[in-house]
Amino acid sequence: MKHIVVRNTSQTPIYQQIYDQLASQIMNGDLKSDQLLPSIRTAAKELRVSIITIKKTWELLENQGLIYTIQGKGSYIKRHTQIDLDDKKIELVKDVFLEAISSVKSYNLSKEKLMEIISVVYDEVN
Amino acid sequence: MNSIEIRNLTKVYRTFTLDNVNLTLPKGYIMGFIGENGAGKTTTIKTMLNIVQKESGQVKIFNQDIDKAEIEVKSKIGYVSGNMFYPKKSLKEITKYFKRFYNEWDEDLYQSYLNRFKLDSNKRIDELSKGMQLKYLITLALSHHAELLVLDEPTSGLDPVARDNLLELFQTIIEHEETTIFFSTHITSDLEKCADYITFIKEGKIIESCSKDDLLDAYRFVSGSDKDLEQMKDRLISYKNHAFGFNGLIRTEDVKKTDLAKIGQPTLDDIMIFYSSHKGVML
Numbered sequence: 001m002k003h004i005v006v007r008n009t010s011q012t013p014i015y016q017q018i019y020d021q022l023a024s025q026i027m028n029g030d031l032k033s034d035q036l037l038p039s040i041r042t043a044a045k046e047l048r049v050s051i052i053t054i055k056k057t058w059e060l061l062e063n064q065g066l067i068y069t070i071q072g073k074g075s076y077i078k079r080h081t082q083i084d085l086d087d088k089k090i091e092l093v094k095d096v097f098l099e100a101i102s103s104v105k106s107y108n109l110s111k112e113k114l115m116e117i118i119s120v121v122y123d124e125v126n
Numbered sequence: 127m128n129s130i131e132i133r134n135l136t137k138v139y140r141t142f143t144l145d146n147v148n149l150t151l152p153k154g155y156i157m158g159f160i161g162e163n164g165a166g167k168t169t170t171i172k173t174m175l176n177i178v179q180k181e182s183g184q185v186k187i188f189n190q191d192i193d194k195a196e197i198e199v200k201s202k203i204g205y206v207s208g209n210m211f212y213p214k215k216s217l218k219e220i221t222k223y224f225k226r227f228y229n230e231w232d233e234d235l236y237q238s239y240l241n242r243f244k245l246d247s248n249k250r251i252d253e254l255s256k257g258m259q260l261k262y263l264i265t266l267a268l269s270h271h272a273e274l275l276v277l278d279e280p281t282s283g284l285d286p287v288a289r290d291n292l293l294e295l296f297q298t299i300i301e302h303e304e305t306t307i308f309f310s311t312h313i314t315s316d317l318e319k320c321a322d323y324i325t326f327i328k329e330g331k332i333i334e335s336c337s338k339d340d341l342l343d344a345y346r347f348v349s350g351s352d353k354d355l356e357q358m359k360d361r362l363i364s365y366k367n368h369a370f371g372f373n374g375l376i377r378t379e380d381v382k383k384t385d386l387a388k389i390g391q392p393t394l395d396d397i398m399i400f401y402s403s404h405k406g407v408m409l
Contacts (some may be wrong), residue, residue: 041301041303050320051154
């Protein structure tokens with residue numbers, strides 16, 4: 001497992017923070033198919049979060065089809081084809097924007113203006 | 127299996143009543159027990175362990191009624207209170223007396239914990255720092271294979287580094303599911319890191335007892351202008367006015383789509399603080 005950062009002060013729930021980072025590592029191929037994830041209790045200890053939080057994260061990863069679990073052995077990264085991954089990426093990005101755009105809408109910005117902002121921000125973040 | 131199951135536990139003192147306490151802690155998890163000073167944390171622990179006699183209610187530890195199998199149950203509990211007994215005695219001496227009480231005493235395990243925690247058994251209790259004293263007490267508990275650790279305010283009086291070490295130790299202890307940890311604290315940041323379950327007590331009554339995530343999800347921190355406040359005042363648990371508006375706490379289910387105030391995730395501190403203040407009369 002690569003680097004994962006958990007911020008206790010963030011507004012995003014901790015299970016979501018860990019999910020987002022793991023999901024993107026799976027998408028990017030940083031985590032390989034059939035790679036074994038640490039046990040729930042070990043991950044909780046290593047990341048200094050509660051066991052229930054990790055359980056929730058692992059469940060979400062499983063529901064999203066990113067990992068699979070073998071009873072008594074552990075959870076593994078699911079095998080993906082490239083097309084699968086691309087679809088999932090788009091879904092994930094959609095989720096990110098869904099939240100952002102619904103809060104942006106309250107400022108009464110036009111769609112064109114919003115696209116303009118996105119384009120500017122996109123260039124700023126390299 | 128549940129490690130702790132408390133039903134309607136009641137203890138009446140002249141000036142304080144522990145009122146119908148219910149809580150359940152499944153095996154292999156950490157529960158944090160929070161509340162202000164004087165809320166009844168220590169009373170709950172002492173009553174639960176039959177250190178003081180309860181008025182009524184039932185306590186089951188590992189599915190066994192503590193009143194019916196007290197000795198058997200207690201041999202599986204490691205209890206760490208805030209007070210250190212025998213400050214002038216060496217660890218060696220205390221251990222010698224302590225281990226006689228436990229059939230399950232494991233000398234090899236004891237020695238390995240002493241090494242691991244760098245505890246010198248020739249030293250006297252009062253020569254150890256607070257953090258080392260705690261590690262010694264935890265060593266005693268683990269060495270008789272306690273399956274349930276009950277700790278009363280273990281982190282109070284520890285510096286942030288020692289506290290962090292202790293919490294990491296807790297998580298290491300429960301990594302293999304055999305041990306359950308129940309500890310009281312008023313330092314809620316300790317729990318944001320490691321607790322699976324939280325029980326919140328106030329004036330002898332349990333306000334909430336559930337998973338930490340559920341607890342944090344059940345409340346929202348709100349802030350906004352005085353106008354926003356008018357709109358939602360009667361739905362708030364409590365609020366504080368300040369020069370620029372107000373802050374308050376609300377149950378998530380009471381939030382309305384039309385609320386204009388800013389709604390955010392509370393911390394455990396927020397929940398404790400806003401519960402302790404009365405509506406609108408904050409000074």
